[in-house]
Amino acid sequence: RGLGGGGAPPAPTGRGGGAPGARAGRALQARVVDRFMDRVTERLRLDASQRRRLEDVLRQNEGRRRALAREAGALRQQLTQAADDPGVSDAELQRMLDQMADLRRRELDLWRDEQHALATVLNPRQRARFMVMRLQFTEMVQRARRERRGGAFGEPPS
Numbered sequence: 001r002g003l004g005g006g007g008a009p010p011a012p013t014g015r016g017g018g019a020p021g022a023r024a025g026r027a028l029q030a031r032v033v034d035r036f037m038d039r040v041t042e043r044l045r046l047d048a049s050q051r052r053r054l055e056d057v058l059r060q061n062e063g064r065r066r067a068l069a070r071e072a073g074a075l076r077q078q079l080t081q082a083a084d085d086p087g088v089s090d091a092e093l094q095r096m097l098d099q100m101a102d103l104r105r106r107e108l109d110l111w112r113d114e115q116h117a118l119a120t121v122l123n124p125r126q127r128a129r130f131m132v133m134r135l136q137f138t139e140m141v142q143r144a145r146r147e148r149r150g151g152a153f154g155e156p157p158s
Helices: 020-044 048-083 090-118 124-149
Strands: none
Touching: 020 048, 020 124, 048 090, 090 124
């Protein structure tokens, strides 16, 4: 999802509260992200200060990333339904397509902003390695989510 890394691994949040299932989910998510960050720290040979600064960059962008992801999901669902509905006008479809283009522009803006911030912490080789690790992490998380939901497109896995 998104450009150049889809979603980032969520930054550690330290949030509490909520239903027990939600708290357990956040705890699991925090452990997974911590393990990912441990691997990043080792692979990129970061010191404690660099790791903290990297986590800060990720945390600062997480709200925007999540908001864009929610918006993209809702827009994708609307467009999917509208595309096959003969009652939806061409003007309405065009409005949705324009919204999609605007969303992609904002995703690119976020990516550029984050790259600028990452450049204050990581050198170009570290940034490239981090982007590869982030892509792999995101793909792994998406694959696990699909499997939990019963395969791609809601179908049972084969």
